Amino acid sequence: MQVEAEIPSASTADIAFLLIIFFMVTTAFGTTRGLEMTLPKKQMAVAEEVKTTEAVLIEIHEDGAISIDGSPCSVEDIQSYLEPKLARNPNKFVLVKSDLSAKYQGMVSVIDELRQAGVKNISIPTQKEIQQWEQY
Amino acid sequence: MKFRRTVGIKATIPSASMGDIAFLLIIFFIVTTTFSVDKTKVNLPQSLEREASVPGAAIIVIDSEGQVFLSTGDHNPEPSGIDDITIFAHNIVARTPQMQFTIKASRDVEYRYVDKAIEQLRDANALNISLLTTQKVRSSTG
Numbered sequence: 001m002q003v004e005a006e007i008p009s010a011s012t013a014d015i016a017f018l019l020i021i022f023f024m025v026t027t028a029f030g031t032t033r034g035l036e037m038t039l040p041k042k043q044m045a046v047a048e049e050v051k052t053t054e055a056v057l058i059e060i061h062e063d064g065a066i067s068i069d070g071s072p073c074s075v076e077d078i079q080s081y082l083e084p085k086l087a088r089n090p091n092k093f094v095l096v097k098s099d100l101s102a103k104y105q106g107m108v109s110v111i112d113e114l115r116q117a118g119v120k121n122i123s124i125p126t127q128k129e130i131q132q133w134e135q136y
Numbered sequence: 137m138k139f140r141r142t143v144g145i146k147a148t149i150p151s152a153s154m155g156d157i158a159f160l161l162i163i164f165f166i167v168t169t170t171f172s173v174d175k176t177k178v179n180l181p182q183s184l185e186r187e188a189s190v191p192g193a194a195i196i197v198i199d200s201e202g203q204v205f206l207s208t209g210d211h212n213p214e215p216s217g218i219d220d221i222t223i224f225a226h227n228i229v230a231r232t233p234q235m236q237f238t239i240k241a242s243r244d245v246e247y248r249y250v251d252k253a254i255e256q257l258r259d260a261n262a263l264n265i266s267l268l269t270t271q272k273v274r275s276s277t278g
Contacts, residue, residue, distance in 0.1 A: 013155045024165065034269045103245070116185060
């Protein structure tokens with residue numbers, strides 16, 4: 001009886017599928033996604049100072065309530081309020097101020113709405129900056 | 137009239153290309169796999185708009201209690217104080233000025249912690265930040 005010379009490769013597919021299962025289990029697709037923002041450079045902060053009268057002011061209160069330019073509203077109303085303003089000036093500045101005791105989700109919801117409305121210039125002053133403005 | 141079968145063909149499922157397909161899949165997974173260094177569990181805020189963060193970004197984790205964990209992006213975040221962010225970010229920016237900082241904060245944390253983190257990143261001359269979120273499901277009503 002003659003035995004044919006061959007390399008045994010029957011288990012190759014098994015090994016390959018084991019490796020596939022390993023990579024499928026360990027792979028994490030798109031888990032790190034979020035709202036990207038560019039912080040102003042320190043020397044730019046003075047040059048790009050915005051006159052608050054020209055900007056839309058959105059305030060998030062301690063209980064999560066929102067007001068635009070002093071009038072209470074809901075998150076869903078932000079887009080409709082900004083639409084005519086952005087039509088006149090696409091580079092309209094929007095200032096977002098949150099109460100320090102408010103939940104972080106409130107701020108994210110407002111930024112999310114502004115992004116959907118197509119606002120290019122979103123300014124989120126920190127508490128330190130707000131205190132500096134109030135001194136002047 | 138009966139015909140006589142001359143050639144006998146065995147019924148088999150061709151599996152010769154199985155290994156090739158499997159190895160192609162392996163190469164795909166090897167190329168796309170990114171092992172997450174950050175294992176902290178945080179209830180992230182939700183948003184509809186989401187952009188992919190840069191892989192290997194430095195991570196600032198703020199849990200619902202306001203506890204801060206910092207990572208340069210190549211190891212699991214370690215507990216730190218919120219006032220340590222400036223030095224942490226300054227050291228990274230000195231090496232890589234365009235480095236992205238990912239803020240992974242709990243949706244329930246008070247905004248004061250995130251405000252403080254952003255303030256310190258600005259003090260350290262950080263330019264790019266990403267506020268990590270989970271996908272919000274668009275409500276059908278409205």
